[in-house]
Amino acid sequence: RVLIVDFGSQVTQLIARRLRESGVFCEIHPYDKVETILDEFAPKAIILSGGPASVHEAASPAAPKRLFELDVPVLGICYGEQTMCAELGGKVEPGTTREFGRAEIEIVKESPLLEGLGALGHSETVWMSHGDKVTALPAGFEAVAVSEGSPFAVIADEGRRFYGIQFHPEVAHTPRGALILRNFTHRIAGLKGDWTMKAFRDEAIARIREQVGEGKVICGLSGGVDSSVAAVLIHEAIGDQLTCVFVDTGLLRHNEAEQVVTMFRDHYNIPLVHVDASKDFLGALAGVTDPETKRKTIGRLFVEVFDREAAKIEGAAFLAQGTLYPDVIESVSASGGPSAVIKSHHNVGGLPDYMKLKLVEPLRELFKDEVRKLGVELGLPPAFVGRHPFPGPGLAIRIPGEVSPERVAVLQKADAIYLEEIRKAGLYDSIWQAFAVLLPVRTVGVMGDARTYDEVCALRAVTSTDGMTADFFEFPWEVLGRAATRIINEVKGINRVVYDVTSKPPGTIEWE
Numbered sequence: 001r002v003l004i005v006d007f008g009s010q011v012t013q014l015i016a017r018r019l020r021e022s023g024v025f026c027e028i029h030p031y032d033k034v035e036t037i038l039d040e041f042a043p044k045a046i047i048l049s050g051g052p053a054s055v056h057e058a059a060s061p062a063a064p065k066r067l068f069e070l071d072v073p074v075l076g077i078c079y080g081e082q083t084m085c086a087e088l089g090g091k092v093e094p095g096t097t098r099e100f101g102r103a104e105i106e107i108v109k110e111s112p113l114l115e116g117l118g119a120l121g122h123s124e125t126v127w128m129s130h131g132d133k134v135t136a137l138p139a140g141f142e143a144v145a146v147s148e149g150s151p152f153a154v155i156a157d158e159g160r161r162f163y164g165i166q167f168h169p170e171v172a173h174t175p176r177g178a179l180i181l182r183n184f185t186h187r188i189a190g191l192k193g194d195w196t197m198k199a200f201r202d203e204a205i206a207r208i209r210e211q212v213g214e215g216k217v218i219c220g221l222s223g224g225v226d227s228s229v230a231a232v233l234i235h236e237a238i239g240d241q242l243t244c245v246f247v248d249t250g251l252l253r254h255n256e257a258e259q260v261v262t263m264f265r266d267h268y269n270i271p272l273v274h275v276d277a278s279k280d281f282l283g284a285l286a287g288v289t290d291p292e293t294k295r296k297t298i299g300r301l302f303v304e305v306f307d308r309e310a311a312k313i314e315g316a317a318f319l320a321q322g323t324l325y326p327d328v329i330e331s332v333s334a335s336g337g338p339s340a341v342i343k344s345h346h347n348v349g350g351l352p353d354y355m356k357l358k359l360v361e362p363l364r365e366l367f368k369d370e371v372r373k374l375g376v377e378l379g380l381p382p383a384f385v386g387r388h389p390f391p392g393p394g395l396a397i398r399i400p401g402e403v404s405p406e407r408v409a410v411l412q413k414a415d416a417i418y419l420e421e422i423r424k425a426g427l428y429d430s431i432w433q434a435f436a437v438l439l440p441v442r443t444v445g446v447m448g449d450a451r452t453y454d455e456v457c458a459l460r461a462v463t464s465t466d467g468m469t470a471d472f473f474e475f476p477w478e479v480l481g482r483a484a485t486r487i488i489n490e491v492k493g494i495n496r497v498v499y500d501v502t503s504k505p506p507g508t509i510e511w512e
């Protein structure tokens with residue numbers, strides 16, 4: 001087991017994810033809480049994450065000194081490297097220029113950490129993101145790779161098995177970063193890599209049982225993959241102590257509400273309350289055009305409807321949700337976290353105090369593809385868990401401008417046609433997420449001999465591995481053409497179709 005000491009980087013969870021991918025069990029703990037769990041946790045290796053702080057700030061976050069006295073390998077990444085150097089007697093100075101983005105490192109000394117990358121002199125692409133840099137190494141350390149901006153891009157004290165990396169090996173932009181982390185856990189720390197999703201399932205079940213005891217749990221089903229996997233996992237842990245409440249917002253994809261009800265009631269025999277609240281949601285959204293107001297309106301109503309249903313289920317003490325890690329990180333606000341609020345995700349942030357329900361969030365550490373693997377592990381149909389992600393606020397955030405029942409119906413039809421054409425072309429599984437957006441923009445067209453003046457439908461499709469960054473999908477033109485022709489011919493109210501070629505960043509996947 002590996003201890004990841006968190007200094008607040010946006011990508012700390014990616015380190016965890018890379019380790020899990022190579023079969024290594026790990027836990028993330030904030031740097032100021034590490035001391036309390038250290039003895040019990042007994043790590044076989046320690047990774048110090050990056051973070052937004054500067055070693056120069058007064059009271060800058062530091063790892064407990066004791067971490068360096070345990071005789072286990074330590075890997076410091078970015079800020080982790082700097083704080084390690086500062087603590088062990090090296091020197092860190094503010095960089096004159098911030099090094100940010102793609103960089104090349106050159107291997108100048110052999111080290112097990114870089115094994116498999118290439119021989120001495122080999123140059124490797126990495127992703128840098130730092131302001132300060134190490135200018136003098138602590139005793140025992142040597143440089144094993146350099147970059148143009150830093151003579152200590154990778155450093156090692158092979159005797160004590162302490163390593164420092166100036167760049168981020170955990171992000172996809174460091175193409176062979178996973179190998180570096182694997183070298184650390186497997187070669188240097190000697191871990192076997194025999195941890196699997198089956199083990200995660202067993203641990204999660206044990207954790208749920210421990211948290212919940214004899215208590216009753218309500219699970220908010222959204223119709224998406226995440227809450228479904230959470231529900232099935234929790235049902236496996238505690239059986240009929242679980243009741244699922246499916247709040248049907250009327251903002252789901254075409255036919256999806258029916259599918260969810262059939263699957264849970266008939267196939268899994270999980271007690272399910274189906275609340276058709278579409279009128280409430282559409283009513284509350286009338287006249288609302290601001291994206292954040294939409295999200296907050298939906299979020300608030302969702303909680304209200306839950307509150308009502310929870311009150312009917314006697315003795316319910318817990319609320320289960322399918323919150324994933326990217327939802328958590330993008331919602332972390334100034335209230336303690338280093339990252340900025342991009343969008344308020346309606347399934348994150350807890351519940352008002354008066355609800356008195358405690359949260360059960362068994363997927364909180366996972367990324368989407370890991371949830372899919374867990375779903376398959378739990379016996380859910382692969383086609384179901386392979387469905388593209390769908391946001392909690394549903395189609396409302398794919399209808400810029402005012403959301404009306406009519407516009408929802410128009411969008412559902414266009415979206416269904418688009419997805420059908422993608423499936424027919426055999427491209428569905430190559431795409432992370434594809435959907436239609438209905439724009440509040442009318443343009444002129446001609447159909448038959450008549451003039452039309454209808455709305456524009458934007459098609460979006462992106463590839464991604466975790467939803468945190470994304471590229472637009474490169475369709476064969478004829479697939480887009482077929483979808484566009486069908487949408488214009490079959491969906492009344494749309495007379496023009498455009499394709500969105502924005503990546504994330506700077507765009508986001510959803511339009512609102």
Ligand code: XMP
Binds near residue numbers: 391433504508
């Ligand atoms: P963005 O638009 O932020 O989306 O690039 C990243 C991923 O998150 C999904 N998303 C949400 N999921 N509740 C959710 O459960 C939300 O409020 C929400 N907003 C966005 C989005 O579909 C994409 O997969």
